Amino acid sequence: MNAQTLIAQRIAQELRDGMLVNLGIGIPTLVANFVPKGMHVFFQSENGLIGTGPVADPGMALPWLTDAGGKPVTALPGASTFDSAMSFGLIRGGHLDLTVLGGLQVDQHGRLANWMVPGKMVPGMGGAMDLVAGAKRVIVAMQHTAKGRPKIVRECSLPLTSDRPVDLVVTELAVIGFSEGRATLLETMDGVTVEEVVAATEADLALAPELSQKGGAKPVPESAPTAAVGETV
Amino acid sequence: MNAQTLIAQRIAQELRDGMLVNLGIGIPTLVANFVPKGMHVFFQSENGLIGTGPVADPGMALPWLTDAGGKPVTALPGASTFDSAMSFGLIRGGHLDLTVLGGLQVDQHGRLANWMVPGKMVPGMGGAMDLVAGAKRVIVAMQHTAKGRPKIVRECSLPLTSDRPVDLVVTELAVIGFSEGRATLLETMDGVTVEEVVAATEADLALAPELSQKGGAKPVPESAPTAAVGETV
Amino acid sequence: MKTITLSDAVAMIPAGATLMIGGFMGVGTPEPVVDELVQQQKGDLTVIANDTAAPGIGIGKLITAKLLRRVIVSHIGLNPETQQQMLAGELQVDLVPQGTLAERIRAGGFGLGGILTATGVGTIAAEGKQTVAVGGRDYLLEPALRADFALVHAFIADYLGNLQYALTARNFNPVMAMAAETVVVQAENIVPVGVIAPDHVMTPAPVVDYLVAKG
């Protein structure tokens, strides 16, 4: 199992029946592949859809039915559509139970930077600032390091997406929470030691008393060609 | 022709093709009976309807299709329905071309009081404050005096509905405009003299250079049993 | 979304709760839910709604039963009992311009702290309100409103909780369905998933907490 799959599978364990969930582009999108059997989850696309289904079969795409990346998707039975004001009303108004987003950096209080690299990448924040400020629960799905440098840092060098801390960061090495206002190592992935996680993390990590080992396989090495995927929303 | 009909007929001359119009309860409602032949006007009910039609025939009323007074109405072909937020978006957002409202008092700058009499009648402002603040054009339909006392006054003794001046007041005696920031007598009704209007008006009245005599009949006396109708919105 | 009996739905509501109740002069009010509130004698309630309808209709029944401590409404003119209780000091009545009321409720449901409106500037509706100038024009800052429960009437609900309203019975229902901790829906018709087309859903299923089962 590669790092992306490992991360997506672990995040899928956070899903609950009836949740309204918004998935960012990249690794977050993969979470939809691992919804537990028998569970009904509503997936929102912020361009105006609840009940987003998989990509359309060849020849079945409709130009008026797309995901937030503009790619043709399908709609599941019970889907609903609405305008952008309503879509972000759902996001900001406490109706979105969970958002899963990519990340560039997370600081030791859980504050996320994921929308720009000054002078290099200025795509615009799109819906990211609303999602982090508004969702009931925010999970960041990202590789633990980028080109060998930690992405969970003392202080973000990149511009913040929100001053509201995220709830959970899931990487191919670990699950880290921020409920106490500081980075807390909750789980290590299968075959990963606490020492390995600490070494790959710049932020000070508290250790949860119930620290456990999860996940199904050794992560792929950092140099795997998947590293650039899912870093932006 | 009684005073109400006279007023409603005169106001109907202000209608233009394609206008979106909101009529208050009382005399204003009668304006819908005098839309010029061949002209298409959209009537809004602020409870969420454009294309309000006449009262339903016996046995044809639908409990989910009512006017702003809660009375069953019909909908004309091309009607549309919407929620209260949208309804008042249309009113405040510059989309409502004209509102016709009843009045208790109008001051010499055109500011209207029509929603409460402290200690006596406190129905609530309903949509009146939004209508006066938001409509492109506001016309007040009211009898010129109440129990012999002028209703167009120097200063309103009753609480204002808005600080935005109305555009026109139409009574059974006269048409008075406020475009110059002060009450200006524009027309007298058929058979009414300028002196009669001035005598029945407390506010100082400027006389329009093109002052003309309009309307089809002598007004009914003030004591007519219609006097209490249309005073509130 | 869970289905619930009418009796259990109202039993969830504690005395003293703040309720948003859909409807405009009773049209679009979940009448069976109102009747059950009277039946269970839930008292000391605060109600946020367009109006207090009339005696014997919708929220008017709650007024007559003296179950309300406070109402936040735009109009009480068609219910003389509301005025009587207000003048007798038994009922606090907060009057809010109708468009401002709709936007304050919407703001509560859409995650906005409030909105700026010119409605009410220079009137007694501006008393105690902060005034903010934008682009040279004065606006009142009107804060968001939320409630413990929204009691919503729909024309059609599907098994998931997607809602469609009918004609002028829509009014405050869709904004209230967004603005409460717990959303209870009474629907005239309950239909299988897919009967309401995605483009015709007016309130999406995930915001609905309880759908009252047919008796």
Place this chain on the structure above:
Amino acid sequence: MKTITLSDAVAMIPAGATLMIGGFMGVGTPEPVVDELVQQQKGDLTVIANDTAAPGIGIGKLITAKLLRRVIVSHIGLNPETQQQMLAGELQVDLVPQGTLAERIRAGGFGLGGILTATGVGTIAAEGKQTVAVGGRDYLLEPALRADFALVHAFIADYLGNLQYALTARNFNPVMAMAAETVVVQAENIVPVGVIAPDHVMTPAPVVDYLVAKG
């Protein structure tokens, strides 16, 4: 509402105008109107929209043709030409969080001076913005946006101008149809009055100024 040819519709728009253009990554953008803007070489435009799409798609065509002076958008990430023109100082790019952009446009069309949102607090999106506390929480005061023209795409328009949008092509179109001095609609289907049921009208006819006739 008047019907108008595509050519005449675009001829109305002066160089230097501010346009709201519906669409999300090109989906729900009135493509023929965009093509005609390029054809008539309307320049120095300010565009308010969700994004600048991609080269060859929707607003991307206006970028490629260098017709834009300024864009107010939430996202430019899928159009490298937008970034190039921005870095070269040829194009002013104002980035606004997507939900804030939708609400600022809605506020412009709904007669609100602005709205309060927590989105962007503590980030560079808050720079130069007034902060207002409501109920102990900080919000940014985000002012209303309006435009000279709204270029709207609808799935169905009736002869009066009532509009219905399809699925995710709705996006910014309904709020923009409320927020401009002149509203120009390009519809995939034009139908007789009554084909769209009152409850399914998403933009009521009176707000539409021009409906582009089929070529």
